[in-house]
Amino acid sequence: MLLEVKHMSLSLKRAGKYSKILDDISFYIEQGETLGIVGESGCGKSMTALSLMQLLPEKARLEGDVVLQQKNISKVSKRKLEKIRGNQMSMIFQDPLTSLNPLQTVGVQVEESLILHTKKNKKERRERVLQLLNAVGLPRAEELIDEYPHQLSGGMRQRIMIAIAMACEPQLLICDEPTTALDVTVQAQILELMNEIKRETEMGIVMITHDMGVVAEVCDRVIVMYAGKIVEEAPVIELFGNPKHPYTQGLLASIPKLGRRKEKLGSIPGTVPTPGSMPTGCRFADRCPHVMEICRSVTPEMIQIQKSHQTACWLYDEKEGNENATTRSHELEAALHN
C-alpha cells in the first residue's frame, strides 16, 4: 500500500473556536492507482490534500495517521517532513498563475526541488530541467527556462507546475483541482498529460476535483465527500453505473448529457451545512430525498455493499447489498427510543 489515511480529523480555529472541517476520514491508495476525491466546494477536499502534505495553517489540529510507504508522516519532525515533501510526494495546485513565484524564472522554480532533494550539480540540474519541460510537453525548453510565469499561458503554467511536482519522481502526486482554472480545451490537454504520466510512471495519484468529467477521464477509484465526511467509495465504473448514496446520485444527475436537451438538469436542493453547525445524524439528511427518521439522529457508518464499494447511508444493508434496509433501521430506531 502506498498511502494509508487512518481516522484523520482536522479542526481549524475560527473566531477563537475550533470547528471540525474533516471528520474521521479513512482511505488508502495503491501504487500506480489514481484515486479521485469529489464533492462540492467546502466539503473538505482541498483540506484533505493539504492534510496529506502536512501543509496546514498554523492554527489547525490534525488527528489520525497519514502513513506513506510505511512511514507515519503525521508524526515526523518538521525537518524530516521537508525531506519528504517535493521528493516522495508532491502537489499540484488549482491556480497555476498564483502558485508560481512571479519574480523567479521558470528554470529556477523547476530547479529548486532538485537543489533541495538531489546531489546533482548545476549542469546536471539544467539537463534535468530541460528534460522535464520536454516531458510535460512544453516547446522550446531552452528559451522557456529563462522566462517568467507572466509571459506564459495558463496551460503552460500548469505544465510548469506539473514539471515542478515531477522533478524528483515522487511516489505520490496530489492534484488539487488542476484543471479548474483553465480553459476547456486546455483542460483536456492537461488531463491527457496526466494520463500519459500515469502510464509511464508507477506513481499513485490523488485527484481532487468537483468535476465528474475529470473523474471519468483519469480516476480508477473514487471517494465522494460531503461536509467533511466520506459518504461513498467505489471503483469509477461502478460509481457511475451504480451510485448508491443519494448525494452521489444527485451529483451524477447534475451532469449535463448530450442528446437529452429537454430534460431538466438535476440539482440538489439546499446547501452544505457549515462546520461548527453540523446536524446530528447524517449530514446530508436535510437535502436527501429519501430521508428517514433515523437519519436525523444516528450517524450512518460506512458499510460494504459489494467488494470495494462502500457507502455510509441508512438505505443500505451490509448483507442485502443494495436493497432498502428499512427493517434494520426500524430496529435501530426502536432501540434508540427505549
Next chain:
Amino acid sequence: MDALRFIGKRLLLMIPILIGISILTFAISNTIPGDPARLILGPKATPDGLEALREDMGLNDPLYVQYGRYMSGIGQGDLGKSTYSQRPVVDDLLRYSPATIELTMFAMFITLIIGVPFGVISASRKDRIADQFTRIFALIGVAMPAFWLGLLLLLFFYLKLGVLPGSGRLDGGMSPPEYVTGMYTVDALLAGNWSVFYSAFMHLILPGITLAAVTVGMITRMTRSSMLTVLQSDYIRTAFAKGAPENRVLYGHALRNGIMPVITLLGMAFGHALGGSILVEAVFSWPGLGQYAVNAINYLDFPAVMGVTMLIAVMFIIVNLIVDTLYFFIDPRLKHS
C-alpha cells in the same frame, strides 16, 4: 532599454518639479518678515547705508526680477552668495552637505539591516512573543522624538559610560582625510587611514542611531505587513510543498516579493531623515546641512536657505528615482509590460 528610457523620462520630469520648488521657496523666503540688509549692518546702520546695501543686493527690484536673476544664476551653477558667510552658496553646500549625506546614509544603513530582518521575523512569528517584542520596539521608535532620544543616548553612552563620542565628526586633534567625497569614513578608507576611519565611524554611531530610530520603526512595520500579505500567497505554499525549509521560503521567496513597498518607504524615509537631521545635528553638534540651514534662517540668509532647500529637493528626487529604477530589477513584470 526600457529602463533607460524610463530613467530619462524621470530626469526630464525633475525640471518642472525643481522649478515649482524654487518658486515656492522663493515666495516663502520673501514673505518672512525682516530685512536682510538690516541684519547684516546691525542696529547702528544709517538709512543711507541700508538703502545702498538693499540696492546692491537687488532687494529693491520687483520679486519676479529677483527670481529671474536667481534662476539664471542656477543655470550657470551659481546659487548666489551667502549673505552671512560671504562665500558662494555652492561652496558652503559642498562643505556642509557631505557630513549630512554621510549621516543620513549611515542611518538608512542601520534602518535596512535592523528594520527588514525585524519585520520578517515579526511576520513569520505573528502574534507570538518575538512579534509582540518587535512591534513594541517599532512603535517606540516611531513615537519617540529624535532629539529626546539623542539626549538620552548622549547621557548614557557619552557622559555615563564614556564609550562613544558625543559631538563632532572626529576626535579632537585629528585632521580630516583628504577631501574626495567629503564623507570622512569614505575618504579615510580611500586614503587607507584606519585610525581616522575608526574615529569617524565611532562619531557616526550615536547620531546615526538617533536619526534611524524613527525610520527603523517605519520600515519594521511596513516589512511586517507586506510580508504578512505575501506569506498568504499560493506560491509560498508551493515553495513549502517543494520541501523548502522555512528560512529559504522567507528569505528566498517571500522577502523579494514583499520588499517593494519597503523600498518605496525607504525612499520616503530618506527624505524624512534629511529633514530630521536638522534636530539631530543640533543635539550632536554635527557640522552638516541642518546646522547650516538653521543658521541661514536665523540670519535671513535667503540664498543659503534657497540653496539648502534645492539641494534637499534634488537629493530626494534622485533617491526616489533610484527606488523606481530598482523596481525594474526586482520585478520582471515591469520590464515586459
